[in-house]
Each structure stands twice: as C-alpha cells, then as structure tokens.
Amino acid sequence: MEPVTKLVEGFMYPNEVELQWSILIVLYPYITGLVAGAFILASLERVFRVEAVKPTYRLALLTALAFLLVAPLPLQLHLGHPERSFEMFLTPHRSSAMAMFGFVYLWYLAAVLVMEIWLDFRKDIVLLSRTAPSAMRWIYKLLTLGSQNISERSLQIDDRVGYIVTVVGIPSAFLLHGYVGFIFGSVKANPWWSTPLMPIVFLFSAISSGISVVLLIYMAATRLRRQALDMRCLDTMGSYLFYLFVIDFTLEMVDLTHRIYEAGESFQSLDFMVHSRLYFSHIVVQIVLGTLVPLALLGSAQLWRMSEARRKSVYALSGLLIMTGIFAMRWNVVIGGQLFSKSFLGYTTYKLEFATREGLLAAILLMILPFIILWALVKLLPPWTTLAHEAAGGRDGGNT
Amino acid sequence: MKEAVHLVRLAALFAAGFVAFLVIRQMVVPAGFGKYGHFRAGALDDIRARPISYAGHGTCEACHDDQHNVLAKGKHAQVSCEACHGPQNRHAEEPDKVKPVLPDTRVLCASCHESNSAKPKKFPQVVASDHSGGEPCKSCHVPHNPKLSTEKGQ
Incomplete structure (x- = not known):
C-alpha cells in the first residue's frame, strides 16, 4: 500500500482518497451501451426497413444478448455479495435508481431480447430440432416449446409479433442505457456527472459503440467463415455510424461548451483535472483518437470514392477507435468523477490493480466473456442460416 | 389460434416464471416486511430483546456527580460519559462486581x-x-x- 501522500495532491476529504468505483464500474455502462447499440442496429432493419444491414440483423441480436448477460457481472463482482442483488427484485425500494434499473434490465432481457430472438429464430429452431445431432436435438426440441408449426401463417404471426416487440424494444433499449446515464447524471453532489445531458450523451455513445462492435464482429466472423463481406451492408453501417457519431460528438461538445461558458464553481478544478490527470484518457484517447480520427476516417469514406479494400480498413479502424474512445469516455466519467475533491482543492489517484477482484485481469476476463457467450449462441443459433437457406433455394429451404 | 399456439406457450412460460417469482418472493421475504417502512417489522422486537450495553449519562451522573461537576465546567461538557469509558450498563447494574477499566x-x-x-x-x-x-x-x-x-x- 502506497502512502496516502503519494496518491493525493492538495486537499482531499478522508473518504475521497480511495476510489470507491473501480474499472468494473467503467465496464458496466460500457457493456450496457454495447447492448443498446447492437439492438438499435438490429431495429434499423426490422422497424426502419434498412434492408442493407440485414446480414447483421440476427448477429446484432445475439451480440446484444451475449453482452446483456454479462452486463450485471461487473456490478456483482464489485459488490462482493452477489446473492444480495436478488433482494432488489424481492423487496425493491422505489427511491433507489439501481433497484429500478434491475427491473428495466429484466424487462429488456426477457420481454424484448429473448422474445425477439426466439421469434426470429423459431423456424431455424424447429428445423434444427429435426436435423441436429441427437444431443443437440433435445436442446432445440426444448426451445421449440413443443410446437413444430412453421406454416406460412404462423411465421407471419411471428413476424408481426416480432415487429411489435422491436417497436417496444427501441424505447426499452433507450431506457436501458438512458438509465445508466441517469444513474450518473442524477448525482447532484458531483459536478463532473450532474448534467441532464448525461443520459442522452450516454445513449448516443452507446449506439455508436454498439454499431461498431457488431461491425467488427461481422467483419471478423465473415473472414473466419471465409465468406465475402456484403459491402452494401458495411457501407450503410459506416454511414449510420458516421451520422450517429456526429450527433454524439455534437452533444458532447454542447455539454463541454456549456460547462466552459457557465464556468461554475467546480470549473477550475475540473479544467485542471482534464489538463493534468485526465489529459491522456480524455484529450488524447477520447477526443483525438477516439472521436476526431474516426470521424475524419468515416467522413472521408462518405466524401471520396475509395477502393473496397480501403473502405474495409477505414471501417475496421474506425470501429476499433470508436470502441476505444467510448471506453475512454466511460473511464473518464466513472474514474474522472472520483479523482477530484468536493472541496475543489485537491486530487487523488486511481491505482489500477491487476489480479484482484476488481483489477485489470477481472476486467479483461469480463470483456472476453461476452465473446465466448456469443460464440456459443452462434453455434446454437447460427445467425447466417437464413442466408444459407436462401442460397440453397428460397427462404423455406425446402425442409418444411 | 391454432397457428399461434407456440405464442400461447411462450406466454404461459412467462406467466409460470412470474408465478414462480411471486411464490419464491412469498417464501423468502420475511414476514412483516414493509409494515413500518423498508425493513422487517420483527427486527424492532429483535433489537429490543438484545441486552442493553449503554447505561446513559444520566445513570452515571446519579452516582458520579463529583466527576460530572468537573466535566460540566470544561470543554468536554457535551461528551457523554460512555463515549470515552465505553458501554457501562453492566457496571450500573452491579457497581461492586463489575468495575470499569480506565x-x-x-x-x-x-x-x-x-x-x-x-x-x-x-x-x-x-x-x-x-x-x-x-x-x-x-x-x-x-x-x-x-x-x-x-x-x-x-
């Protein structure tokens, strides 16, 4: 343990020296944001009929589910008593934002995501329950809920219900991630967090990071499957990513300009922090590398004609940079909000540990876990079967 | 309806999940929860039944009025006896048997x-x-x- 004097500069109250919220609390809004973003991408195809992004529709849904299943884990690990979290469902306190978030999470998981995935994959599940190897067949049979009906009419009904679920799902996805922003934005004691713009900024950054993660997974998975990338899909995702990221950047700049102009009592302290302890993560990673560079890259792909290979590189690099930048944004919010004293006269340091319960290793493993879950989900419910069926001769694939 | 039987089953599954939740809730949420506030009402009786540790400064002053007079004149007048001497209810009940350590x-x-x-x-x-x-x-x-x-x- 380092002496306190090495961590602290200026005046800190005793309870501010050590950070209460660690890298795991950085992961929580980051992962939730990826879920909301991936779902919004899926809804582009389903509700807004953006046909070009269809190849990523099912992948986006599975990605959202894989990340959503992991979203509460950083919190559980942080709390140390995971079993107690169940009490927030049993005896919820209405004045607790986190308790209410539990219900938003559950609603989104069960009523939106699982239902939409089940409806969309139902035909595949039924077909696989007939053809899959025996051990797997039982899982698929269980998933069919005992109904083998994949008649034209029943699939039409599924489609209609799925559409309604997606329409309900869009505000739900907004609520899910807006809520994460709300949890920070409503902390009135902390001027770094306390702004009504927080949920909106969180939301748009979530959409940008969610589209980026699906774009990268789609590119990687297509390469692994040795298939050709659908360039129309990539271009459309690239342009949506660009427009949404412009909105996200504008909102952040509005917030920044407002803070600079208002120059409230906390401003000097926060300004000093951005120019010292947060310089690298805020200015270098979040604003320059994570925002301006990808905006320039994506913008150039919109303005100038580029070869297919170059566009792929631009999208992949932009996606990676945006994901890094938005992780830095979450870092700057969560960690940055705890580095300065409420007296505005002192600063502390966050010491990231490695192999501890809330250390870097736990964070890395938690970030790998959704990809393992996604791999299992893709094995169970291959998102590309529809295309394969279509290639083999029509949507029904001649198996019904 | 025949074409939507799978949806009915899904709805039934959700309903079963909800009922299971309510049953589990009924079983694990302690009786009396929420009667007076966001806590178990029986907790009040449990707390009341615990042995008393602190006698309160009024009890101390009844015997140690000489010390109290000194205390009342100084800067520590507002500091309660047991804040420094620790819980002394056992001493108050059996003054000869239980002697506090300074x-x-x-x-x-x-x-x-x-x-x-x-x-x-x-x-x-x-x-x-x-x-x-x-x-x-x-x-x-x-x-x-x-x-x-x-x-x-x-």
Whole structure:
C-alpha cells in the first residue's frame, strides 16, 4: 500500500482518497451501451426497413444478448455479495435508481431480447430440432416449446409479433442505457456527472459503440467463415455510424461548451483535472483518437470514392477507435468523477490493480466473456442460416 | 389460434416464471416486511430483546456527580460519559462486581485530537508523539476538564 501522500495532491476529504468505483464500474455502462447499440442496429432493419444491414440483423441480436448477460457481472463482482442483488427484485425500494434499473434490465432481457430472438429464430429452431445431432436435438426440441408449426401463417404471426416487440424494444433499449446515464447524471453532489445531458450523451455513445462492435464482429466472423463481406451492408453501417457519431460528438461538445461558458464553481478544478490527470484518457484517447480520427476516417469514406479494400480498413479502424474512445469516455466519467475533491482543492489517484477482484485481469476476463457467450449462441443459433437457406433455394429451404 | 399456439406457450412460460417469482418472493421475504417502512417489522422486537450495553449519562451522573461537576465546567461538557469509558450498563447494574477499566489516555485522546488536515483548524489537535513524547495525556491534563490550569490564567 502506497502512502496516502503519494496518491493525493492538495486537499482531499478522508473518504475521497480511495476510489470507491473501480474499472468494473467503467465496464458496466460500457457493456450496457454495447447492448443498446447492437439492438438499435438490429431495429434499423426490422422497424426502419434498412434492408442493407440485414446480414447483421440476427448477429446484432445475439451480440446484444451475449453482452446483456454479462452486463450485471461487473456490478456483482464489485459488490462482493452477489446473492444480495436478488433482494432488489424481492423487496425493491422505489427511491433507489439501481433497484429500478434491475427491473428495466429484466424487462429488456426477457420481454424484448429473448422474445425477439426466439421469434426470429423459431423456424431455424424447429428445423434444427429435426436435423441436429441427437444431443443437440433435445436442446432445440426444448426451445421449440413443443410446437413444430412453421406454416406460412404462423411465421407471419411471428413476424408481426416480432415487429411489435422491436417497436417496444427501441424505447426499452433507450431506457436501458438512458438509465445508466441517469444513474450518473442524477448525482447532484458531483459536478463532473450532474448534467441532464448525461443520459442522452450516454445513449448516443452507446449506439455508436454498439454499431461498431457488431461491425467488427461481422467483419471478423465473415473472414473466419471465409465468406465475402456484403459491402452494401458495411457501407450503410459506416454511414449510420458516421451520422450517429456526429450527433454524439455534437452533444458532447454542447455539454463541454456549456460547462466552459457557465464556468461554475467546480470549473477550475475540473479544467485542471482534464489538463493534468485526465489529459491522456480524455484529450488524447477520447477526443483525438477516439472521436476526431474516426470521424475524419468515416467522413472521408462518405466524401471520396475509395477502393473496397480501403473502405474495409477505414471501417475496421474506425470501429476499433470508436470502441476505444467510448471506453475512454466511460473511464473518464466513472474514474474522472472520483479523482477530484468536493472541496475543489485537491486530487487523488486511481491505482489500477491487476489480479484482484476488481483489477485489470477481472476486467479483461469480463470483456472476453461476452465473446465466448456469443460464440456459443452462434453455434446454437447460427445467425447466417437464413442466408444459407436462401442460397440453397428460397427462404423455406425446402425442409418444411 | 391454432397457428399461434407456440405464442400461447411462450406466454404461459412467462406467466409460470412470474408465478414462480411471486411464490419464491412469498417464501423468502420475511414476514412483516414493509409494515413500518423498508425493513422487517420483527427486527424492532429483535433489537429490543438484545441486552442493553449503554447505561446513559444520566445513570452515571446519579452516582458520579463529583466527576460530572468537573466535566460540566470544561470543554468536554457535551461528551457523554460512555463515549470515552465505553458501554457501562453492566457496571450500573452491579457497581461492586463489575468495575470499569480506565481508558489509556495516550490512545483515547489521540482518537479525537491527533492532528489531521481534514479537521477544522479551530479544533484542538496535536501530533501526539511530538506533543507528549509518549507520556499519558492525563499526566498534564484532567480528561474531564482538559484545559491546563496555567492556560486558564489561574
């Protein structure tokens, strides 16, 4: 343990020296944001009929589910008593934002995501329950809920219900991630967090990071499957990513300009922090590398004609940079909000540990876990079967 | 309806999940929860049934009025007896059998008066090791009225 004097500069109250919220609390809004973003991408195809992004529709849904299943884990690990979290469902306190978030999470998981995935994959599940190897067949049979009906009419009904679920799902996805922003934005004691713009900024950054993660997974998975990338899909995702990221950047700049102009009592302290302890993560990673560079890259792909290979590189690099930048944004919010004293006269340091319960290793493993879950989900419910069926001769694939 | 039977089953599954949740909730949420507030009503009786540890300064003053008179005149007038002497209900009930141990002033005084930049400037604070060199505080100060007689101008 380092002496306190090495961590602290200026005046800190005793309870501010050590950070209460660690890298795991950085992961929580980051992962939730990826879920909301991936779902919004899926809804582009389903509700807004953006046909070009269809190849990523099912992948986006599975990605959202894989990340959503992991979203509460950083919190559980942080709390140390995971079993107690169940009490927030049993005896919820209405004045607790986190308790209410539990219900938003559950609603989104069960009523939106699982239902939409089940409806969309139902035909595949039924077909696989007939053809899959025996051990797997039982899982698929269980998933069919005992109904083998994949008649034209029943699939039409599924489609209609799925559409309604997606329409309900869009505000739900907004609520899910807006809520994460709300949890920070409503902390009135902390001027770094306390702004009504927080949920909106969180939301748009979530959409940008969610589209980026699906774009990268789609590119990687297509390469692994040795298939050709659908360039129309990539271009459309690239342009949506660009427009949404412009909105996200504008909102952040509005917030920044407002803070600079208002120059409230906390401003000097926060300004000093951005120019010292947060310089690298805020200015270098979040604003320059994570925002301006990808905006320039994506913008150039919109303005100038580029070869297919170059566009792929631009999208992949932009996606990676945006994901890094938005992780830095979450870092700057969560960690940055705890580095300065409420007296505005002192600063502390966050010491990231490695192999501890809330250390870097736990964070890395938690970030790998959704990809393992996604791999299992893709094995169970291959998102590309529809295309394969279509290639083999029509949507029904001649198996019904 | 025949074409939507799978949806009915899904709805039934959700309904079953909801009912299971309600049943589990009924089983695990303690009786009386929420009766007076966001806690188990029975907790009040449990707490009431626990043995009393603190006698309260009124009880102390009934016997130790000499000490109380000293205390009342000094800066520590608002500090309750058991804040320094610890819980003394057993002593109050059996004064001859249970004798309290006097606290070590080197530790006790430092718990409030050790210098710390977070404390208000007007609050008396010292770096104990420099101030007393390991001597117990009560060598110079009377804990019940700690201002030195020279400081009082007497």
